[in-house]
Amino acid sequence: MTQAGVSLDVQNLRKSWGKTDVLMGVNFNIEPGGFLTLLGPSGCGKSTALRLISGLDEVSDGKILIEGNDVTQRPADQRNIGMVFQNYALFPHMTVGENIAYGLKVRRVAKAARIASVARVAELMALGPLLDRKPAQLSGGQQQRVALARVLVSERPLVLMDEPLSNLDAKLRVEIRSEIRALNKKLGITIVYVTHDQSEALSMSDTVVLMNEGRAEQIGTPKQLYDAPATIFAARFIGTPPMNLLPASDVTVHDEMRADADMSDLLIGVRPESLTFPEQTMELAANCNVTSVEYEGSVFLVHLMSPSGSPFILSYAGADVPEQGDAITVGWTRAATHLFSKTTGQRIPSAP
Numbered sequence: 001m002t003q004a005g006v007s008l009d010v011q012n013l014r015k016s017w018g019k020t021d022v023l024m025g026v027n028f029n030i031e032p033g034g035f036l037t038l039l040g041p042s043g044c045g046k047s048t049a050l051r052l053i054s055g056l057d058e059v060s061d062g063k064i065l066i067e068g069n070d071v072t073q074r075p076a077d078q079r080n081i082g083m084v085f086q087n088y089a090l091f092p093h094m095t096v097g098e099n100i101a102y103g104l105k106v107r108r109v110a111k112a113a114r115i116a117s118v119a120r121v122a123e124l125m126a127l128g129p130l131l132d133r134k135p136a137q138l139s140g141g142q143q144q145r146v147a148l149a150r151v152l153v154s155e156r157p158l159v160l161m162d163e164p165l166s167n168l169d170a171k172l173r174v175e176i177r178s179e180i181r182a183l184n185k186k187l188g189i190t191i192v193y194v195t196h197d198q199s200e201a202l203s204m205s206d207t208v209v210l211m212n213e214g215r216a217e218q219i220g221t222p223k224q225l226y227d228a229p230a231t232i233f234a235a236r237f238i239g240t241p242p243m244n245l246l247p248a249s250d251v252t253v254h255d256e257m258r259a260d261a262d263m264s265d266l267l268i269g270v271r272p273e274s275l276t277f278p279e280q281t282m283e284l285a286a287n288c289n290v291t292s293v294e295y296e297g298s299v300f301l302v303h304l305m306s307p308s309g310s311p312f313i314l315s316y317a318g319a320d321v322p323e324q325g326d327a328i329t330v331g332w333t334r335a336a337t338h339l340f341s342k343t344t345g346q347r348i349p350s351a352p
């Protein structure tokens with residue numbers, strides 16, 4: 001089964017409800033077969049953007065182009081888009097097979113073709129043995145697989161997914177995550193995915209649009225967002241635990257600090273996994289006190305407090321685990337250092 005994807009181009013998308021501006025000029029585009037995630041905290045406008053792309057709501061301004069065609073004013077049913085939501089809304093009285101085939105039946109696809117399509121998708125999604133069951137006889141993960149199968153069978157070249165995994169437990173989320181990603185690559189369908197879970201976004205996407213209060217804060221590959229967060233917001237949002245941010249006064253620099261940076265305006269960022277302990281005369285260092293230690297399985301998360309009272313975290317995999325109350329020094333390299341301006345919230349490009 002091949003389902004070539006389409007390109008999507010979103011230009012200056014705006015949405016206001018009354019006097020409330022929910023989207024304030026968002027731009028992004030995806031190549032055919034791409035996987036783009038809208039990521040951000042609750043209320044930042046992710047679902048709104050998805051509803052505008054689908055045609056469920058009308059834009060206040062801006063354009064939506066699919067394969068270069070302006071569909072902004074087209075009704076939802078003329079955009080050829082599939083959707084998967086958090087609530088998979090299967091019909092309880094129908095079997096799995098009937099649920100998957102429903103859309104095809106509505107579109108008056110002939111019975112033999114329907115049966116063939118359902119069989120193909122059921123095999124793809126490993127649902128074959130479950131086709132005669134009712135939704136109530138399925139686990140949450142199986143139900144979500146049926147919901148995905150229902151969209152796939154309709155062979156839409158663009159599929160929008162709004163937090164489709166948030167009702168599932170952690171293990172299933174990880175499993176279905178990789179299934180969705182594999183389907184995206186195998187079928188070549190274009191996917192726009194909405195989530196507030198940054199690890200989901202990083203693990204699945206080709207491109208992440210990190211949103212903050214109705215704007216795109218940063219757009220890039222998962223690696224670009226992780227390696228070079230463009231703003232303090234992005235630094236705090238991406239990574240578990242997120243990047244440590246310390247005032248310059250807490251940090252010892254072992255050679256000359258850049259002269260053109262205003263120290264009082266500087267926040268120095270370093271990821272918990274980039275810190276070394278014991279400090280090995282690295283290029284930057286901070287003295288701190290251990291406030292608590294958390295066991296995470298593969299690492300210990302050592303919670304620290306800087307002299308100025310900023311909390312930060314060391315991700316530690318060594319043998320001599322520091323203990324609560326210890327005074328320790330952690331170090332890191334220039335290459336692992338991120339600089340931000342407190343005033344503008346923006347990244348300062350080069351290391352000190």
Ligand SMILES: Nc1ncnc2c1ncn2[C@@H]1O[C@H](COP(=O)(O)OP(=O)(O)OP(=O)(O)O)[C@@H](O)[C@H]1O
Pocket residue numbers: 017022040041042043044045046047048049196
């Ligand atoms: N129909 C509506 N009328 C008025 N305000 C709305 C409407 N729909 C959404 N909003 C507001 O728009 C803002 C963005 O909502 P949206 O659902 O897009 O956020 P989100 O990022 O998807 O959040 P969540 O992750 O919580 O779903 C919210 O402040 C919400 O209250």
